[in-house]
Amino acid sequence: MLNLDDGPKLAEKQEFNFTSILLAFIIVGAVTATNIWWNGSKAQAQTVEYEKYFxxxxxxxxxxGTTLNVSGFGGIAANESAGVLSGFLEGEDQLLEEIIIIWSPPEPVPRLEEALENVFGSGQNDTSFTIKQYGNSSKDGHDLLYAYFTASNPxxxxxxxxxxxxxxxxxxxMFTVYLAYPGxxxxxxxxxxxxxxxxxSFRCHPFERFPGKMRPARRNLPDAVADLVNVSLMVLLCIGFTFTFMxxxxxxxxxVNYATIGSMVSFYxxxxxxFDPYDTWPFAALFGGAVGVILYIGVVRPIGERTRKWTRDIVLTFTSFVIAQMLVSxxxxxxxxxxxxxxxxxSRGFVLKVADFNLNGLPGISxxxxxxxxxxxxxxxxxLTRTxxxxxxxxxxxxxxxxxxxxxxxxxxxxxxWFISGALSALAGSIITLWRGMGFGGSDDLLISVMAGSAxxxxxxxxxxIIGGVLVAMAQKxxxxxxxQLFGLGVKLWERLFPIIFIYVIMTVMPNGLTGLKDPLQSLRSLRAQLKRLKSALLVLK
Known part of the structure; x- marks a missing residue:
């Protein structure tokens, strides 16, 4: 509780120290300059080094050095059943190699010859292909059809x-593999x-096959590390979201669109x-924080002051949605x-995984x-407690x-x-570029999960x-x-519904969240009563 006698003290405490901010800028600049000088003096090896993708x-x-991007088909995110992986390896002034891997459901009667012709026939009208050599082989016990070709485009x-x-x-x-080399x-x-x-090096079935479903192999250390990174990202995003709401x-x-801004800054x-990717973190955070401040001063504050008190929250909620769409554009x-x-x-996504370092086989970002x-x-x-x-x-x-x-x-x-929430989200975006990459709609996918964690x-x-971010990230996984394990790969298509289910259960059982929970039994009884009313409504509709 606040004490009225502490008013002068609080007024004195709330002033920001310009000297501290200037000192932080000097330290960040010194570290960045040292890193650029140190890395710039090292000669790059000319041999081709390879990494493993799982x-x-x-x-x-x-x-x-190859930039990898994954996308899906028909508006459905990539999953174990279907998807496209594209990779680009670039030199100083040209593209050195292009890799495309497509996996999709097999044809009822596999006819690989027709599939190959369809792939070559799907190019643009101004692109001409010439088949140089057809061949048949085997891949991990499967029949493989391949063809070498040349192509040209104006x-x-x-x-x-x-x-x-x-x-x-x-x-x-069915797997389609495409390798291309300009010139x-x-x-x-x-x-x-x-x-x-x-x-x-390609392994098309590292999983065991069971009737009607596919069971992943035993989880290993990299999977556990991946979960830890995901939890960390969710915590940062939930803190910023809750901070703004408070x-x-x-x-x-x-x-969450600030995260895309942070990834954009680091990528460029x-x-x-x-720059070294890690040296971009302070700049991404500062840029994201600055965007938050600009939005508050230029949009949120003026609208809030000109809107009636009882409609202010809903108007600003719709305004934030419009801002989100603007940032996507x-x-x-x-x-x-x-x-x-x-x-x-x-740059159909911001991915910097190839710029990360490795430590005992693990990426540095982990x-x-x-x-x-x-x-x-x-x-x-x-x-929050000492300053x-x-x-x-x-x-x-x-x-x-x-x-x-x-x-x-x-x-x-x-x-x-607004600066703190924007900086935290932008920093999370910079981390995502090193971990799995950020697409244009990547931040939208995070919004429901972040709302569920905060709620x-x-x-x-x-x-x-912090607690909600950890629990939601682990619960989703x-x-x-x-x-x-129970229903097979078809579950992946519905994975994005899980956070929405979390929000419904949370708002029904404990609308004030875990920290506001006083009577768990009363909350469970409330959920039971609402389920009964839902069942009655469905019976009436029938």
Missing amino acids: GYGFSFEYPR DTGAWSGVLGIWNCTQTGR GSTLQGDLETCFQQFLE MEKFPNFAH MVRAWG ITGIFSYWVRYYSLKIP LIGPLACVVLVVGLHLF RSGISLRATAEDEDLAAVLGINTFHAHIAS LGGLSNIYGA TLSYVLL
Whole structure:
């Protein structure tokens, strides 16, 4: 509780220290300059190094430096049943290699010859293909049809490549593999050697097949590390979302779009200016925080002051949705500019995994990401409980009118809250670029999960957001794993419904979240009563 006698003290505590902020900028700049100088002096090796990809029930090796992107079919996200993986390896001024892997349900009567002809016939009208050689072989016991070809296009020039197609009977999928080399210059040896090396590294059925379902192999350390990184990302996003709700009293639907902005900043600084990915984190956080402050000063505050009090929250909620769509459009415009005018590289997503370092076979982000999350959570706790500005934020969130009476500058408190929430989300986006990559709609996929985590922990408690983020991330993973064991791959198509189910259960059983739960039995009785009413309504409809 706030004490009126503490008013002058709180007013004195809430002032921000400009010297501390300037010192932080100096430290960040010094570290970044040292890293650029150190890395720039190292000679790059000329040999081709390879990394291993695991995902969607198959694995293969690819040249280090290749940018990988995964997409789905017909508006459905990629899953073990169908999807497309594309990879681009770029040199200083040209594309060195292109990899495309397509997996889809097999044809009732497999006819690989027709499938191969359809692939070559699906090119653009201004692209001409010439088949140089057909061949038949086997891949892991499956019949394989392949063909070497040359192609040319007025815009992209000439290239040579190879395409292979086979049906994997163990997993019930058809694989199409496409390798292309502009100008006919391969990475190592001739085209046939490259294709054979790729096939030797490719495993199309690392899972065991069971009637009606596919069971993943035993979870290993990398899977557990992946869960830890996902939990860390969810915690950062939930903290920012809850922080904004506590200060403004409305859900900011544009919050997770700051993550796309952070990934955009890191991507451009690495690809255009040669920064180390980790050195871009402070800049991405500062940029995301600045965007949050601009949105508050230019949009949220003016609309809030001009709207009637009883309609303010709903108006600002719709406003945040419009802002979210605007940020998505800006991201698309930026990608178009990068691809065709600035860097002239494919940027249908922001992926920097190839720029990460490895430690004992694990990507560096699997260690740095969770560690950064812990440091930020501890730092935020100390900031809110031990510093002048943090105490002012807590007082404003609890009762803004009383905080103003006590002499606290509530305008500065709101600006600080928007900066912190924007910075945390943008930093999460930078981490995502090193972990799995961020697409244009990637942040939209996170929104429901973040809302579920914040609601589970309690929208009026920062520490509840930490608990809710951890529980939702682990529950999604565990529930998907269990249902996949029971019902097979078809469950993956419904995976995005899980957070919505979480929100419904949470709002029904404990609308105030875990931190506001006083009588669990009463909450369960309320859920039982609502289920009965739902059943009665369904009977009436029948």
